[in-house]
Amino acid sequence: MPKNFSIKIKRYDPGTGKIWFETHKVPADPKLTILDAVRAINEGKQASVSHRSSCQMGICGSCGAIVNGKPVLMCSTFCKDLKTPITIEPLKNFPIVKDLVVDTDNAMDKMREALPYTTYATSKSKSASKQTPRQLNRIKETSQCIKCMLCYSACPIFGLDKEFIGPAAIATGWRYNKDTRDKITNKRMDSLTSKDGVWKCSFIGECSNVCPKSVDPAGAIQKMKVMGVLHSAKSIVKRKKK
Amino acid sequence: MKKIQNKPGEKWWNEKPSYRLYYIREYSGILIALWALYWIGFSIAILIARILIEYLPETNTAFGHILFLPLKYYFLFTAIGLAGAVIHTITWLQSMPNIFPFRLSKFQKGVAFGVLILVWIGLSAVIYLTIRSQL
Amino acid sequence: MDLIKDHDILIIGGGAAGLRAAIAAAEKNRKLSIAIISKVYPTRSHTVSAEGGCAAVVAQNDTLKSHAEDIIKGSDYLADQDAVEFFVKRCKEEVLLLEKWGCPWSRTKSGEIAVRAFGGMSKKRTVYAADRTGFFMLHNLFERTLRHENIHRYDEWYVTKLFTNKNRVTGIMAIHQKEGKMKAFGAKAIIVATGGAGKIFKHTTNSSIKTGDGMALAFEAGAYLKDMEMVQFHPTTLPKTGILISEAARGEGGYLINNKKERFLKKYIPDAMELGPRDIISRAILNEYRKGNGIKGPYGQYVHLDIRHLGEKKINEALPQVRELAKDFMDSDPVSKPIPVTPAQHYTMGGIATNKKGETNVKGLFAAGETACVSIHGANRLGSNSLAECLVFGAAAGDSAANFAAKTKISHPSKISIDQEKKQINDILHNKGKENPYDIMKEMQETMDECSNIVRTQKKLEKGIKKIKNLQKRFQKIKIEQSHKVFNNELINALELKNMLTLTEIALLAAKTRKESRGGHYRSDYPKRNDNRFLKHLLAGKTQSGPKLTEKDVTITKWKPEKR
Numbered sequence: 055m056p057k058n059f060s061i062k063i064k065r066y067d068p069g070t071g072k073i074w075f076e077t078h079k080v081p082a083d084p085k086l087t088i089l090d091a092v093r094a095i096n097e098g099k100q101a102s103v104s105h106r107s108s109c110q111m112g113i114c115g116s117c118g119a120i121v122n123g124k125p126v127l128m129c130s131t132f133c134k135d136l137k138t139p140i141t142i143e144p145l146k147n148f149p150i151v152k153d154l155v156v157d158t159d160n161a162m163d164k165m166r167e168a169l170p171y172t173t174y175a176t177s178k179s180k181s182a183s184k185q186t187p188r189q190l191n192r193i194k195e196t197s198q199c200i201k202c203m204l205c206y207s208a209c210p211i212f213g214l215d216k217e218f219i220g221p222a223a224i225a226t227g228w229r230y231n232k233d234t235r236d237k238i239t240n241k242r243m244d245s246l247t248s249k250d251g252v253w254k255c256s257f258i259g260e261c262s263n264v265c266p267k268s269v270d271p272a273g274a275i276q277k278m279k280v281m282g283v284l285h286s287a288k289s290i291v292k293r294k295k296k
Numbered sequence: 297m298k299k300i301q302n303k304p305g306e307k308w309w310n311e312k313p314s315y316r317l318y319y320i321r322e323y324s325g326i327l328i329a330l331w332a333l334y335w336i337g338f339s340i341a342i343l344i345a346r347i348l349i350e351y352l353p354e355t356n357t358a359f360g361h362i363l364f365l366p367l368k369y370y371f372l373f374t375a376i377g378l379a380g381a382v383i384h385t386i387t388w389l390q391s392m393p394n395i396f397p398f399r400l401s402k403f404q405k406g407v408a409f410g411v412l413i414l415v416w417i418g419l420s421a422v423i424y425l426t427i428r429s430q431l
Numbered sequence: 432m433d434l435i436k437d438h439d440i441l442i443i444g445g446g447a448a449g450l451r452a453a454i455a456a457a458e459k460n461r462k463l464s465i466a467i468i469s470k471v472y473p474t475r476s477h478t479v480s481a482e483g484g485c486a487a488v489v490a491q492n493d494t495l496k497s498h499a500e501d502i503i504k505g506s507d508y509l510a511d512q513d514a515v516e517f518f519v520k521r522c523k524e525e526v527l528l529l530e531k532w533g534c535p536w537s538r539t540k541s542g543e544i545a546v547r548a549f550g551g552m553s554k555k556r557t558v559y560a561a562d563r564t565g566f567f568m569l570h571n572l573f574e575r576t577l578r579h580e581n582i583h584r585y586d587e588w589y590v591t592k593l594f595t596n597k598n599r600v601t602g603i604m605a606i607h608q609k610e611g612k613m614k615a616f617g618a619k620a621i622i623v624a625t626g627g628a629g630k631i632f633k634h635t636t637n638s639s640i641k642t643g644d645g646m647a648l649a650f651e652a653g654a655y656l657k658d659m660e661m662v663q664f665h666p667t668t669l670p671k672t673g674i675l676i677s678e679a680a681r682g683e684g685g686y687l688i689n690n691k692k693e694r695f696l697k698k699y700i701p702d703a704m705e706l707g708p709r710d711i712i713s714r715a716i717l718n719e720y721r722k723g724n725g726i727k728g729p730y731g732q733y734v735h736l737d738i739r740h741l742g743e744k745k746i747n748e749a750l751p752q753v754r755e756l757a758k759d760f761m762d763s764d765p766v767s768k769p770i771p772v773t774p775a776q777h778y779t780m781g782g783i784a785t786n787k788k789g790e791t792n793v794k795g796l797f798a799a800g801e802t803a804c805v806s807i808h809g810a811n812r813l814g815s816n817s818l819a820e821c822l823v824f825g826a827a828a829g830d831s832a833a834n835f836a837a838k839t840k841i842s843h844p845s846k847i848s849i850d851q852e853k854k855q856i857n858d859i860l861h862n863k864g865k866e867n868p869y870d871i872m873k874e875m876q877e878t879m880d881e882c883s884n885i886v887r888t889q890k891k892l893e894k895g896i897k898k899i900k901n902l903q904k905r906f907q908k909i910k911i912e913q914s915h916k917v918f919n920n921e922l923i924n925a926l927e928l929k930n931m932l933t934l935t936e937i938a939l940l941a942a943k944t945r946k947e948s949r950g951g952h953y954r955s956d957y958p959k960r961n962d963n964r965f966l967k968h969l970l971a972g973k974t975q976s977g978p979k980l981t982e983k984d985v986t987i988t989k990w991k992p993e994k995r
Contacts, residue, residue, distance in 0.1 A: 184542035
C-alpha cells in the first residue's frame with residue numbers, strides 16, 4: 055500500500071459559479087473509506103468540501119457519489135480497493151447545489167406516486183394481521199431500499215427525461231403490492247402504469263448493478279410491467295362492462 | 297444561489313460497458329428491420345415478375361434481370377438478418393428470467409437462461425429438419 | 432422583507448419520535464398545520480441504524496408488571512415509576528399500530544409477531560424485524576407521513592434558536608441549507624425530537640449528526656436538562672469505527688470471550704451471563720483489559736463475540752445485518768471467525784426534563800425520544816426500550832401538542848430577536864480568528880473520552896470541566912473558510928460544536944456532583960450506590976453565571992430500591 059492516497063474532487067461553488075478539480079493527499083490506512091478521506095480533508099485543511107453523511111455504516115443512504123466513474127456509497131467504499139488518483143464527483147442526473155451535494159427533491163417526490171402506505175383505519179389496533187414467514191419473504195428484497203438515489207443516477211432514461219417515475223419508486227410500489235396487508239393495489243397500479251410510469255423503462259439494467267442493498271429494481275420493474283398488462287386488460291374489460 | 301444542471305453527456309451510451317451492450321441489443325432490431333425490408337422488396341419484385349410473365353411473355357429476359365438484382369444481395373441480407381435475430385434472441389432470453397413473476401437466485405437465473413437457449417436451438421433444429429424434408 | 436411562516440405545531444427532528452408525533456397530531460386534528468423541520472432528510476435520522484428491536488408485552492406468558500419491574504431494576508432505581516407504568520401499558524398498541532401500517536415485523540411459523548430475548552429482560556419480549564428494526568420502522572413511519580396532507584416537511588433546515596416570550600415558545604429561526612438563507616417560523620407548540628448527544632465522545636456508535644442540538648436549544652430557551660451525567664456505553668461495537676454490533680447477537684446466543692478463550696462474564700454475573708445489563712458488561716470488559724486479558728489489536732484492545740455456533744442459516748435469518756457489517760467493515764465473516772468488539776458510547780439517558788405527556792417547564796415546548804428524559808431509563812437503559820420510547824412518548828407528545836395548539840392563539844417572535852439572531856449567526860460565519868473549529872471538536876471529544884468515560888474520578892472530572900471552559904473561550908476565535916451559507920458544512924459543524932460545548936459542561940458538572948455510582952455512572956472514588964443522598968434526579972437550569980444544578984425526587988410507586 056502506498057504512503058498516501060491521492061484524491062481528486064470535482065468542486066462547484068454557487069457563489070462564484072466556478073467549477074474546478076482539486077487534488078489532495080490523505081495518509082493511507084487499510085480501513086480508510088472515501089468518506090473518511092473527505093472528512094479528513096475538510097477537518098485538516100478546512101477545504102469546505104460540502105457533502106452529506108450521517109450513519110457511516112451504509113444504512114442511511116445520504117453519502118452517494120460517483121467514485122472513479124461508479125455511483126457508490128462513500129462510507130462503504132474503501133480507498134485501498136480503488137485505482138489512484140481516486141476521482142470523486144457528485145451524483146449524475148441531479149442538479150448540483152455545491153461540490154458533492156445534489157438536489158434530489160425531484161426523485162424523492164416521486165415516492166409519493168407509488169402510494170407507499172397501507173390504508174387501514176388507524177386510531178387503534180387491537181390485533182395483528184397474520185403473515186407467515188413465507189409471505190414476508192416475498193417483500194424481503196424490495197423492502198431493503200434505503201432511498202440512496204444511486205439507481206436514479208445510473209438510469210439514463212431518468213437522465214434524459216426527468217418525468218420518468220424511476221426505479222426506486224417502482225420498486226417501493228412493487229413492495230407494497232406484494233404485501234399481504236395491502237388493499238389499494240388497483241389505485242397504485244393506475245398511478246404506476248401511467249404515461250410516466252413503468253412503460254418508459256427499456257430494461258437497461260444498470261439500476262440493479264449499482265444498488266448497494268441488492269434490491270434489484272430492474273427485476274421489480276419488469277415484473278410490474280407484466281402485472282401492468284394484466285391490470286390494463288382488466289380495467290378495459292371493466293370499462294366495457296359499464 | 298444557482299444550481300448547475302448535470303445532464304447526461306451527448307455520448308452517454310459510450311460511458312459504460314452495460315450501456316454499450318444495451319445499445320447493441322436495441323440496434324439489432326434495425327438489422328432485422330433491414331432484412332425484413334429486403335424481403336418485402338424481393339417479394340414485390342417476384343410479384344411484378346409473375347405479372348410480366350402472364351401478360352407479356354416476350355419479356356422473359358426482363359424477368360431474369362428484375363430478379364437478378366435482389367438475388368445478388370441475397371446472402372448479404374440473409375447474413376445481416378441472421379446476425380440481428382441471433383443477437384436479439386440471445387439478449388432477450390438473457391433478460392427473460394428477470395421478469396418471471398417469482399424470485400430466482402443468480403444461479404437459478406443462469407440455469408433458466410441455459411434451458412431457454414437449448415429450447416431455442418432445439419425448436420430451430422426441428423423446424424430446419426421439417427423444411428429440409430419437404431424440399 | 433421576509434415573512435414569518437406560521438404553523439400550528441413545529442417538530443424539530445425527523446426520527447422515529449418526531450415522525451410518530453407528527454402522525455399522532457395529524458390524526459388527532461386534521462385541521463392543524465404540522466411542520467417537520469430536520470437538518471437531514473428524515474430517513475437519514477439515526478433511528479435508521481437501530482438494529483435490535485422494540486420491546487412490548489405481546490407474548491402470552493408475559494405481564495406488564497414483569498416488564499415494568501425489569502425496567503426499574505435495570506435503571507438502578509432511578510426511573511420514575513409512574514412514567515414506567517404509563518410506558519409499559521402502551522408499547523403493545525404501538526407495535527400493533529405499526530404492524531397495521533405495513534411494518535414487516537418478523538413472524539413465527541404460524542404468522543404471529545415473533546419476540547426474542549434481550550439483555551436485562553426476564554422474558555422474551557423484543558419484537559424485531561430481521562435485525563434492521565430501526566430501518567424498517569423509520570421508513571414505515573416516513574411513508575406513513577406521506578399520506579397526510581397537513582404534514583409539511585422542511586428538509587435540511589438547521590434550527591439555530593428557540594424564541595420564547597415570558598416562558599412561552601413563540602417560534603424558531605432556521606437556516607435553509609440549500610438556498611443559504613435564514614428564515615423565522617412562528618408556532619403555537621414546538622416538539623423537540625432531535626436525538627441524543629453521542630458526538631460529544633470520540634468513541635461512539637452514534638452517527639455524525641447526533642450532536643444534541645435540541646437539548647442545547649431547549650436549555651437556552653429555559654428548559655431543564657435532567658440526568659445529563661447518565662450515559663450508556665454499549666459493550667459490543669467494532670473497534671475504530673464504533674459500528675454497533677446489535678445486542679440481538681447476544682440475545683440469539685452469542686458468547687463473549689477473552690484472550691484466554693473463556694467466557695469471562697461468569698466471574699461477574701454468572702446468572703445472566705451475556706444477557707446482563709449493558710453497564711455491568713462494559714465495566715467487566717474494561718476490567719479484563721486492565722488484567723491483561725484483552726486481545727491486542729491495531730486500534731486498541733478488544734474481546735471476541737462468538738456466534739459461530741448458531742450456524743449459517745440462523746445467522747442469515749435473524750442476524751443478516753450483523754454478518755454484513757462484520758464482513759464489510761472488519762473483513763471477518765462471523766460464520767467462520769469471531770467478531771472483535773469493544774465498548775463505546777451509545778445512548779444518552781439524560782435529556783430535556785419532561786413529564787409523561789411530553790410537557791416541559793416551558794409552556795408550549797414538548798420533547799420526545801432520546802432527547803427527552805421522562806425518565807424511564809434512569810441510570811441505565813435496557814435494550815429495545817428506546818424504539819418503544821420513541822413511539823409511546825412521540826405519540827403522547829404529539830397528542831399533548833395537538834391539544835395545546837387547538838386552544839392557543841399564535842404569537843410571533845419579535846423582529847428585534849429575529850434580527851439579533853441573524854446578526855449572531857453572521858458574526859460566527861465571518862468571525863475574525865485563527866482557530867480551526869474541527870481541532871476544538873477533536874479536543875472536546877478526547878476530553879470527554881478521557882474524563883467522563885466508563886470509570887470516572889473527581890480529579891478527572893474537574894480537569895475535564897477546566898478543559899471545556901478553555902475550549903469555550905477558544906471557540907470565540909474560530910475562523911470559517913467558506914463565506915456563504917449554501918450547504919456550509921463548516922458553519923453547521925461550528926454551530927453544533929457550540930451546542931456540544933454547552934452540553935459537555937453540564938454533563939461533567941452533573942457527574943462531579945453525583946458522588947455515588949449508579950448504573951452507567953460509575954465512580955471509582957465512590958463505588959457504592961447511595962440511596963439516602965442521591966435517589967434524586969439532577970436538573971440543570973440556565974442562569975447568568977452558567978448552568979446551575981437543582982435536585983428532584985424520584986417518583987416511587989410500588990418498587991422499593993434494592994441491591995441490583
